Amino acid sequence: MIEVEDLTVRFGKGKAAVTAVDGVSFTVRTGEAFGLVGESGCGKTTILRALAGLNEDWSGLVRIDGKQLMPKRERAFYKLVQIVFQDPYGSLHPRFTVNGTLMEPIKIHDLDRPDERIDRVLRQVGLGPAFRFRYPHQLSGGQRQRVAIARALILEPKLMLLDEPTSALDVSVQAEILNLLTDIRDSTGLTFLLVSHDLSVVSHMCDRLAVMNQGRIYEELTVEDLVQRRYRETYTRQLFEASLGYDKRLSTAQVKALDEAGA
Amino acid sequence: MTAAIETERSGLVGYLTAEVSRSPTQASLQRLYFGCRRFAQNPLAMVGFFVLVALILIAVFAPWIAPFPMNEQNLQTRLLWPSADHLFGTDELGRDIFSRVVYGSRITLQITCLVAVIAAPIGLLVGTVSGYFGGWTDTIMMRLTDVFLSFPPLILALGFVAALGPGIRNAVIAIALTVWPPIARLARAETLTVRSSDYIAAIRAQGAPAWRVVVKHVMPMCLSSVIIRITLNMAGIILTAAALGFLGLGAQPPMPEWGAMLSTGRQYLLGSWFLAAAPGLAIVVVSLGFNLFGDGLRDVLDPRDE
Amino acid sequence: MITPLLEVEGLSVTFKTPHRLVRAVRDISFAVGKEKVGIVGESGSGKSVTGRAILKLTPGNGTVSARRMQFEEIDLANASETEMLNVRGKRIGMILQDPKFSLDPVMRAGDQIAEALPPGLTKAEARERVLEVLEAVQIRNPKRVYDLYPHECSGGMGQRVMIAMMLVPEPKLLIADEPTSALDVTVRMQVLAILDDLVERRGLGLMFISHDLNLVATFCDRVLIMYAGRIVEECKASELRQATHPYTQGLLASLPRIGDRRKRLATLVRDPAWAL
Ligand SMILES: Nc1ncnc2c1ncn2[C@@H]1O[C@H](COP(=O)(O)OP(=O)(O)OP(=O)(O)O)[C@@H](O)[C@H]1O
Ligand SMILES: Nc1ncnc2c1ncn2[C@@H]1O[C@H](COP(=O)(O)OP(=O)(O)OP(=O)(O)O)[C@@H](O)[C@H]1O
Numbered sequence: 001m002i003e004v005e006d007l008t009v010r011f012g013k014g015k016a017a018v019t020a021v022d023g024v025s026f027t028v029r030t031g032e033a034f035g036l037v038g039e040s041g042c043g044k045t046t047i048l049r050a051l052a053g054l055n056e057d058w059s060g061l062v063r064i065d066g067k068q069l070m071p072k073r074e075r076a077f078y079k080l081v082q083i084v085f086q087d088p089y090g091s092l093h094p095r096f097t098v099n100g101t102l103m104e105p106i107k108i109h110d111l112d113r114p115d116e117r118i119d120r121v122l123r124q125v126g127l128g129p130a131f132r133f134r135y136p137h138q139l140s141g142g143q144r145q146r147v148a149i150a151r152a153l154i155l156e157p158k159l160m161l162l163d164e165p166t167s168a169l170d171v172s173v174q175a176e177i178l179n180l181l182t183d184i185r186d187s188t189g190l191t192f193l194l195v196s197h198d199l200s201v202v203s204h205m206c207d208r209l210a211v212m213n214q215g216r217i218y219e220e221l222t223v224e225d226l227v228q229r230r231y232r233e234t235y236t237r238q239l240f241e242a243s244l245g246y247d248k249r250l251s252t253a254q255v256k257a258l259d260e261a262g263a
Numbered sequence: 264m265t266a267a268i269e270t271e272r273s274g275l276v277g278y279l280t281a282e283v284s285r286s287p288t289q290a291s292l293q294r295l296y297f298g299c300r301r302f303a304q305n306p307l308a309m310v311g312f313f314v315l316v317a318l319i320l321i322a323v324f325a326p327w328i329a330p331f332p333m334n335e336q337n338l339q340t341r342l343l344w345p346s347a348d349h350l351f352g353t354d355e356l357g358r359d360i361f362s363r364v365v366y367g368s369r370i371t372l373q374i375t376c377l378v379a380v381i382a383a384p385i386g387l388l389v390g391t392v393s394g395y396f397g398g399w400t401d402t403i404m405m406r407l408t409d410v411f412l413s414f415p416p417l418i419l420a421l422g423f424v425a426a427l428g429p430g431i432r433n434a435v436i437a438i439a440l441t442v443w444p445p446i447a448r449l450a451r452a453e454t455l456t457v458r459s460s461d462y463i464a465a466i467r468a469q470g471a472p473a474w475r476v477v478v479k480h481v482m483p484m485c486l487s488s489v490i491i492r493i494t495l496n497m498a499g500i501i502l503t504a505a506a507l508g509f510l511g512l513g514a515q516p517p518m519p520e521w522g523a524m525l526s527t528g529r530q531y532l533l534g535s536w537f538l539a540a541a542p543g544l545a546i547v548v549v550s551l552g553f554n555l556f557g558d559g560l561r562d563v564l565d566p567r568d569e
Numbered sequence: 570m571i572t573p574l575l576e577v578e579g580l581s582v583t584f585k586t587p588h589r590l591v592r593a594v595r596d597i598s599f600a601v602g603k604e605k606v607g608i609v610g611e612s613g614s615g616k617s618v619t620g621r622a623i624l625k626l627t628p629g630n631g632t633v634s635a636r637r638m639q640f641e642e643i644d645l646a647n648a649s650e651t652e653m654l655n656v657r658g659k660r661i662g663m664i665l666q667d668p669k670f671s672l673d674p675v676m677r678a679g680d681q682i683a684e685a686l687p688p689g690l691t692k693a694e695a696r697e698r699v700l701e702v703l704e705a706v707q708i709r710n711p712k713r714v715y716d717l718y719p720h721e722c723s724g725g726m727g728q729r730v731m732i733a734m735m736l737v738p739e740p741k742l743l744i745a746d747e748p749t750s751a752l753d754v755t756v757r758m759q760v761l762a763i764l765d766d767l768v769e770r771r772g773l774g775l776m777f778i779s780h781d782l783n784l785v786a787t788f789c790d791r792v793l794i795m796y797a798g799r800i801v802e803e804c805k806a807s808e809l810r811q812a813t814h815p816y817t818q819g820l821l822a823s824l825p826r827i828g829d830r831r832k833r834l835a836t837l838v839r840d841p842a843w844a845l
């Protein structure tokens with residue numbers, strides 16, 4: 001579904017330029033759920049934005065659904081790939097009702113039977129028709145994220161890019177959203193590219209994952225490998241151990257090691 | 264998540280306060296209703312509101328309110344002091360000042376509305392387009408704006424009127440030309456923050472063409488601050504119009520424009536102060552009304568989440 | 570039971586908003602000794618409000634009431650504003666989520682820490698003391714860090730500077746409100762190790778506010794679980810997994826875990842009775 005080769009994204013020019021993504025390559029098969037894990041600032045969002053066509057300033061080779069992508073996309077592309085953002089409080093237009101938000105993609109792509117589509121997609125994400133005419137400020141964080149997912153689903157894409165869809169939510173709400181995503185994948189066979197800093201979320205949702213740090217992919221492994229601790233990189237081990245909780249012995253050792261390295 | 268155990272009210276109020284809206288119209292009406300309720304809770308804003316309503320009513324019903332025709336001269340009764348017959352006295356040509364102030368409201372209303380209708384869309388369009396597209400578009404448009412901004416508004420208006428010739432229509436154009444640049448700046452600043460938000464990224468990711476993003480998604484976010492700004496600017500517009508009238512470049516005699524009236528009143532200030540005081544007071548009251556109204560609007564329209 | 574540093578009984582915090590009264594914290598009681606006490610709960614459950622109420626830093630539209638709020642010999646419940654000035658920062662320190670908001674951006678890290686020192690020290694003495702506390706938060710090269718500006722510090726470094734600043738007046742109790750949420754997981758563990766070390770060596774009490782159950786369970790000694798402004802359960806951190814309250818159990822069950830083969834996660838079914 002996705003083939004990425006040597007994707008590089010730079011921001012700024014000259015001396016101030018930052019290389020946010022540095023020669024990243026990976027492949028996601030159709031119907032698969034693929035995870036990208038890494039800490040804040042490592043370039044996860046930047047990759048998704050480049051794939052989604054929100055950033056035209058990248059180099060490398062990207063093929064989605066067999067077609068090679070140019071920085072500028074044609075309209076049909078957007079029906080194929082949809083994105084869900086990290087912050088449900090910022091990703092819905094505050095002046096649009098749920099209905100207005102869902103109506104926009106229908107109008108842009110000239111789809112028929114708008115009411116039917118909206119009702120169906122709202123039911124699919126577990127919001128009744130009662131939510132249709134609410135404004136975002138009348139919704140909780142979890143409900144907003146459901147609307148954002150509905151907005152992505154309404155175009156019936158084949159690939160869904162998920163940028164930390166639950167990191168702004170409470171664990172109980174996170175569980176609901178993750179379950180919803182699982183159900184959607186079961187019923188539609190969508191391909192997921194899920195970005196998260198939380199190894200346990202990725203291991204719950206995905207089949208394979210790539211561990212990123214500072215704009216590069218360190219290693220790629222299956223979730224089974226991860227569970228069996230068959231990772232090669234120290235960095236992956238650190239992430240793995242951190243996701244298990246606090247361990248005094250390990251952490252104290254880490255502080256020492258870090259300071260000796262002169263950080 | 265609180266369970267609302269409020270009993271459903273019926274009728275119009277029920278429709279407007281219902282927990283769940285059932286149609287797009289209801290949703291927008293509800294918004295309007297709650298906005299108005301918030302506005303009504305602000306006494307100063309309501310004072311401003313009533314001043315504006317009064318201004319409009321007076322302008323519409325001027326012929327019925329004014330006891331005399333606005334230009335009826337009577338040299339026998341010139342410079343009369345305020346009395347029951349002539350509420351604000353009479354001017355140097357014996358015209359009833361009260362009637363002239365009443366008719367003057369029409370001119371004021373006309374000028375402010377026209378300026379707003381011309382300047383706000385221009386400012387909004389230039390600002391949002393410039394902010395959204397950035398790059399060359401932005402540089403060119405903003406340098407142009409800077410040129411306008413680098414003159415004091417009154418001087419600029421004077422210059423334009425001098426070039427276009429005196430008269431009320433040219434005054435309106437001149438004032439509008441001085442009003443749009445700050446609005447464009449404001450809209451641009453707002454657009455820059457809106458542009459990088461996720462909801463704009465989301466609509467772009469759905470394949471919306473740029474014009475649609477600007478018109479449907481960016482403009483509504485800038486609209487409220489533009490409306491607030493232009494309302495607060497109204498006082499300045501009225502004063503500029505009055506100043507142009509005062510300098511003889513705006514409305515021409517015998518039009519009862521407040522600034523022009525003030526200007527003639529100046530010559531009789533010592534003996535008959537009411538000549539200047541009546542239009543002066545009208546200018547102050549209406550300017551203040553617009554300012555109070557604008558402040559109230561800001562409280563209602565500014566998107567602060569509850 | 571360890572002798573408590575802080576004892577709170579019947580603490581309530583109510584906010585007046587234009588629409589209604591928000592009862593953010595409702596009649597909670599707890600004690601903190603020389604130990605790590607975790608407060609967990611969902612967003613909006615009243616964790617931060619509790620932390621701030623102890624220092625009487627509640628915003629103007631809020632009222633705090635408590636039957637008893639005793640910190641060592643000071644009666645916080647009835648303390649005047651002047652008395653509170655001697656408690657805040659001096660005897661009870663507070664660490665907030667993001668060091669970027671709490672540090673002065675145009676002042677060198679070391680100088681900021683020096684500001685917290687008691688007056689009357691010479692420059693050299695002050696510098697000496699600052700380097701000492703920087704070392705106490707495991708900064709190896711304190712001389713270099715002394716001269717850094719906040720934006721030159723990484724997240725973990727900034728948070729350590731923040732902790733160092735709190736340590737200068739030698740407080741007895743630290744209230745840490747999500748001190749590591751803004752940090753990367755690997756850095757997070759180091760900051761925690763430092764806090765851990767401080768509690769152990771200096772005999773501090775630590776109130777650790779967090780929404781991360783897993784972290785609290787592994788880091789703290791005792792855990793208070795808050796729901797809708799109440800403490801619904803209190804238990805030893807090591808026994809959190811055996812917690813009895815259905816809310817706590819629900820939260821634990823909804824956490825995804827590595828190697829856990831459930832297809833769907835358990836979701837929390839809220840019982841209105843919990844909030845009573
Ligand atoms: N528009 C931009 N201009 C300049 N630099 C940017 C821009 N967007 C991102 N960056 C930089 O690129 C790097 C990667 O950012 P990115 O948002 O992709 O990180 P992330 O992995 O998504 O992190 P997080 O987990 O915090 O969301 C960061 O160092 C960031 O500062
Ligand atoms: N100044 C205030 N005015 C009105 N309500 C307030 C105010 N401050 C807090 N609240 C309310 O008090 C409740 C508890 O807030 P608090 O900040 O303690 O939550 P929290 O448990 O720290 O959540 P989070 O995990 O999101 O930080 C919330 O419902 C909040 O809306």
Ligand SMILES: [Mg+2]
Pocket residue numbers: 044045046086163
């Ligand atoms: Mg990101």
Ligand SMILES: [Mg+2]
Pocket residue numbers: 616617618746
């Ligand atoms: Mg909090």
